[in-house]
Amino acid sequence: MIKRSGDDPFNFGYRYGQVIELVAPGVEVKTTWPGGGYRQLTGNSFACPYIVGIIALIVETYPNLTPFQVKSILSQLLNAIERKPRPSPEC
Numbered sequence: 001m002i003k004r005s006g007d008d009p010f011n012f013g014y015r016y017g018q019v020i021e022l023v024a025p026g027v028e029v030k031t032t033w034p035g036g037g038y039r040q041l042t043g044n045s046f047a048c049p050y051i052v053g054i055i056a057l058i059v060e061t062y063p064n065l066t067p068f069q070v071k072s073i074l075s076q077l078l079n080a081i082e083r084k085p086r087p088s089p090e091c
C-alpha cells in the first residue's frame with residue numbers, strides 16, 4: 001500500500017500484479033498534534049488506517065472470510081468504484 005493525496009476515504013485504488021496493490025489518502029493529512037492544535041503530515045502510517053477500516057467493516061459483516069476472499073472483495077469494490085462516473089468539478 002502507498003499513500004496518495006485526497007480526503008475521500010473510499011477513493012482508493014487497486015493495482016493487481018504490481019508491487020503496489022492499494023493506495024489511500026496519506027499526503028498532507030490533517031491530524032492532531034501533541035500539546036494541542038493540528039498539523040498536516042504525510043506518510044503511509046496515515047494511509048493504512050483507511051484500508052484497515054474498510055477491511056474491518058468487511059470482516060465484521062462476514063467474519064468467516066479468508067484473507068484471499070477479503071482481498072477479492074476489495075478488488076471488486078474498487079472495480080465498481082472506478083467504473084462509477086465522477087462528478088465534474090464545479091467552476
